[in-house]
Structures are given as C-alpha cells and as structure tokens.
Amino acid sequence: MSQNKVAGPEIEQLIKLLAKLPGLGPRSARRAALHLIKKKDQLLVPLAEAMGVAVDRIGVCSTCGTVDTSDPCAICADPRRDQATLVVVEDVADLWALERAAAINARYHVLGGTLSPLDGIGPDDLNISGLVERCRAEAISEVILAINATVEGQTTAHYITDQLTGLDVSITRLAHGVPVGGELDYLDEGTLAQALKARTRF
Ligand SMILES: [Zn+2]
Numbered sequence: 001m002s003q004n005k006v007a008g009p010e011i012e013q014l015i016k017l018l019a020k021l022p023g024l025g026p027r028s029a030r031r032a033a034l035h036l037i038k039k040k041d042q043l044l045v046p047l048a049e050a051m052g053v054a055v056d057r058i059g060v061c062s063t064c065g066t067v068d069t070s071d072p073c074a075i076c077a078d079p080r081r082d083q084a085t086l087v088v089v090e091d092v093a094d095l096w097a098l099e100r101a102a103a104i105n106a107r108y109h110v111l112g113g114t115l116s117p118l119d120g121i122g123p124d125d126l127n128i129s130g131l132v133e134r135c136r137a138e139a140i141s142e143v144i145l146a147i148n149a150t151v152e153g154q155t156t157a158h159y160i161t162d163q164l165t166g167l168d169v170s171i172t173r174l175a176h177g178v179p180v181g182g183e184l185d186y187l188d189e190g191t192l193a194q195a196l197k198a199r200t201r202f
C-alpha cells in the first residue's frame with residue numbers, strides 16, 4: 001500500500017534521512033524535520049553548515065582510530081596525556097563516555113567493535129593489529145581493557161590478552177560490580193558474584 005506524500009521530494013528526503021538516525025523512527029523524524037524547517041535560520045542553516053564542515057574535515061585518527069578533525073587526533077597529539085597507558089575501547093562512543101567521566105588522563109585505542117563469529121566479525125575486521133603494533137613501537141606499560149562486559153566483549157578481551165603475550169605490558173580491565181547508586185537486591189547474580197570477587201579494602 002503506497003502512502004500519500006505529505007510534502008515535496010526534498011522534504012521527504014530530509015525525513016527519510018533523519019529517520020535513519022539512532023533513536024528516531026519515521027514519526028519522530030517527521031517531527032524533527034518540521035521543527036528544523038520552522039526554525040530555518042536558527043537551526044536548519046547552522047546545522048547544514050556544521051554538517052558541511054564535518055563532511056570536509058572529520059576523519060579517523062591513524063594512531064588510535066577515533067574520529068576528529070585532525071590526524072593525529074587532539075588526544076593523541078596532547079603531550080600532557082600519560083604516554084605509557086592505553087585505554088582500549090570498542091567504539092568512539094565509549095571513548096567519549098570515559099572522557100566525560102574525566103577519570104583518566106591516558107590515550108586510547110578504538111577497536112571498532114568486538115569479535116563476533118556469528119556476525120562474521122573476526123580479528124582482521126578490528127583494529128587489533130594496530131594495538132599490538134603500538135605496544136611494540138611505543139613505550140606502553142599498561143593496557144586497560146575498557147571493553148563492554150558482554151560475551152563478545154570478554155572474548156575480545158581474551159583474544160587481545162593472547163596477542164599481547166610476551167610484550168612487557170601489564171594488562172588490566174575495568175572492575176565489574178555494583179554500579180554507583182545501585183541496590184544489591186536489583187542486581188543479577190553474575191554481577192553480584194563478580195562484585196564479591198573484586199571486593200576492595202574499605
Ligand atoms: Zn588519536
């Protein structure tokens with residue numbers, strides 16, 4: 001059944017593209033498109049300009065794999081960062097989350113996903129050889145695996161640990177356990193067991 005178009009092809013195209021954004025379905029994409037059109041000067045024009053700049057300048061850092069407007073990225077190029085510690089993350093979103101937490105002043109390595117044989121994602125599809133190369137070439141003393149606590153994430157962590165065997169690098173991972181503000185009664189058994197195992201002195 002074909003649907004009646006509500007507007008000209010340019011607006012339909014805008015709605016179609018917006019609907020591809022995470023968290024936006026067709027309905028919210030229509031609302032967002034209408035909002036942009038109504039706020040043409042305050043929103044649509046600056047957004048189009050910002051996107052034009054992004055298209056021109058944004059690329060992937062050839063050192064760590066994050067996205068930025070320079071290569072090496074601002075983090076890799078920052079001499080105040082701890083040069084001996086690398087934080088390994090699955091995705092740029094994880095790097096941004098850790099930076100928001102402002103808990104560590106290290107540099108990063110973005111894998112671009114996790115090993116997932118079922119989805120056909122193997123070691124060559126991820127930036128793992130780049131990590132091994134960095135650990136060989138740079139004076140890295142610690143690799144922190146800040147990888148999701150999923151089955152794929154843990155498989156990936158084990159694989160990386162194997163690949164780094166023999167190098168003079170200590171490998172650590174994030175603690176698994178009780179989230180800040182979390183109530184024990186609501187936690188699953190696996191998390192509780194991990195939290196007990198990883199207990200620290202008070
Ligand atoms: Zn970088």
